[in-house]
Amino acid sequence: MIYLDHHATTPCDARVVETMLPWMTEKFGNPHSDHAMGREASEAIEQALQTIADVIEAPVDSLIVTSGATESNNLAIRGACLHPRQKKRHIVSVATEHPAVLDVLEDMRRDGFRVTLVSVGADGTVDLDHIARVIDDDTAMVSVMWANNEIGTINPIELIAELCHDRGVLLHSDATQTLGRIPVNVIGSDVDLTSFSAHKAYGPKGIGILVAGNGNRRVRLRPQIVGGGQQHNLRSGTLNPAAIIGMAKAFQLCKEELAASTDRINALRAQLWNKLSQKITGLTLNGPALDSSLRLPGNLNFSVPGIEGETWLVATDDVAFSTGSACSNTKAEPSHVLRAIGLNESLARQSVRFGIGRHNTEDEISLAVDRLVMSYEEISPGR
Ligand code: PMP
Numbered sequence: 001m002i003y004l005d006h007h008a009t010t011p012c013d014a015r016v017v018e019t020m021l022p023w024m025t026e027k028f029g030n031p032h033s034d035h036a037m038g039r040e041a042s043e044a045i046e047q048a049l050q051t052i053a054d055v056i057e058a059p060v061d062s063l064i065v066t067s068g069a070t071e072s073n074n075l076a077i078r079g080a081c082l083h084p085r086q087k088k089r090h091i092v093s094v095a096t097e098h099p100a101v102l103d104v105l106e107d108m109r110r111d112g113f114r115v116t117l118v119s120v121g122a123d124g125t126v127d128l129d130h131i132a133r134v135i136d137d138d139t140a141m142v143s144v145m146w147a148n149n150e151i152g153t154i155n156p157i158e159l160i161a162e163l164c165h166d167r168g169v170l171l172h173s174d175a176t177q178t179l180g181r182i183p184v185n186v187i188g189s190d191v192d193l194t195s196f197s198a199h200k201a202y203g204p205k206g207i208g209i210l211v212a213g214n215g216n217r218r219v220r221l222r223p224q225i226v227g228g229g230q231q232h233n234l235r236s237g238t239l240n241p242a243a244i245i246g247m248a249k250a251f252q253l254c255k256e257e258l259a260a261s262t263d264r265i266n267a268l269r270a271q272l273w274n275k276l277s278q279k280i281t282g283l284t285l286n287g288p289a290l291d292s293s294l295r296l297p298g299n300l301n302f303s304v305p306g307i308e309g310e311t312w313l314v315a316t317d318d319v320a321f322s323t324g325s326a327c328s329n330t331k332a333e334p335s336h337v338l339r340a341i342g343l344n345e346s347l348a349r350q351s352v353r354f355g356i357g358r359h360n361t362e363d364e365i366s367l368a369v370d371r372l373v374m375s376y377e378e379i380s381p382g383r
Pocket of ligand 1: 149
C-alpha cells in the first residue's frame with residue numbers, strides 16, 4: 001500500500017515506538033503512585049511535557065494531556081465557555097473548521113450559546129474583517145483552526161490573536177495539522193488555547209495536548225472529565241506514560257526534521273500533481289496555489305471531472321488517499337470545506353485529498369500515479 005493520506009493519520013515513527021516500549025513493560029508504575037516506580041514514571045512525564053513545551057514554545061504549566069485533538073477542542077471550547085465565571089454567551093468560529101470544533105459548537109447552541117460562523121475566501125483563509133464585525137460585547141471566544149485538514153490553508157493566526165485580544169476575547173486554535181509541517185510558536189502567536197494530537201505528527205493514537213494559556217492572559221477552564229483530580233483537577237484519569245513519552249519524542253522529531261523534510265515533501269507533491277494533470281485532463285486544484293506559503297506542505301486537493309472522488313478511491317488498488325475529510329466520510333454530504341470556498345456540489349463530490357508524508361519516496365509517487373491513472377481510465381465517463 002502506498003500511503004498518501006497523512007492528514008488522516010501518520011505512521012508511528014519507529015524511534016517513537018522504541019522510546020515507548022519500556023514504559024509499557026518493565027516501567028509500568030502508575031505515575032500518581034508515591035513509590036519509586038510511580039515517581040520514575042512521573043518524572044519521565046514531567047520531562048516529556050517539558051520537551052513538548054519547548055517544541056511548541058508554550059509554558060509547560062499550561063499543558064493538559066488529553067486523548068487527542070477532539071478532546072482538546074471539547075475541553076477548550078466547553079471548558080472555557082462553561083466556566084461559572086464566564087458570563088458571555090456568544091462564540092465566533094469559521095465555516096471550514098473540523099467537525100471536532102463544529103459539532104462542539106452545535107452542542108453549545110443546545111446549551112443556549114449563540115454561534116456565528118464566519119466565511120472564508122476562495123483559498124480558504126478566514127475573513128478577518130468578518131471576524132471583527134461579528135465580535136460583540138457578549139463574545140466569549142473565537143475559535144479558528146491554525147491550518148485546514150482538507151485544503152491545507154494556513155490561517156494568519158497572529159493577526160487573529162491581535163484582533164481578539166483588542167476586543168477582550170479569548171482565541172482557541174485547533175493546531176492539529178501543523179506539527180511536522182510548519183513551525184508552531186504558541187507564546188509568540190499569543191493564542192490562548194491550542195489543540196494538538198500526537199497521531200498526526202508520527203506519534204501514537206489516543207493522546208494529545210491542550211495548551212490552556214500562554215502566560216499573557218488568565219484562562220479558566222471548567223473540567224469536562226472529573227474523577228481522581230489529576231492534572232490540577234482539569235482532566236482526571238491516570239496519565240499514560242508510554243503515550244506521553246512517545247508524543248514528546250514524535251513532536252521533537254517533527255521539529256528536528258521539519259526543515260529537511262519540507263522541500264522534499266513539496267517536491268513529491270509537485271511530482272504527483274504535475275504527472276496526474278498531464279495524464280488526466282481537466283483536474284482543478286482546490287485551495288491555495290501549491291507554491292503558496294498559505295498552503296501546508298504535502299497537502300494536495302483537487303476535483304476530477306466526471307467522476308466522484310469516492311468512486312475513484314474505491315476503484316484504486318494499493319493507494320491510500322481520501323475524499324474530503326476522512327473524519328466525515330460516514331456522512332453523505334460533500335465536503336463542507338469545499339462548499340465554503342465556493343465549489344458547487346458536484347465539484348465538491350469530485351474531490352480527492354492527498355497528504356504526503358515524511359516517509360514517502362519518488363518511486364512511490366510514480367507508482368501511485370500509474371495506479372491512479374489506471375483506475376481513472378477504468379471508471380471515467382469517456383471510456
Ligand atoms: N482537528 C483537525 C483539524 C483534524 O484534522 C483532526 C483529525 N482528523 C481532529 C481535529 C481530530 O483529532 P483526533 O483524531 O486526535 O481526535
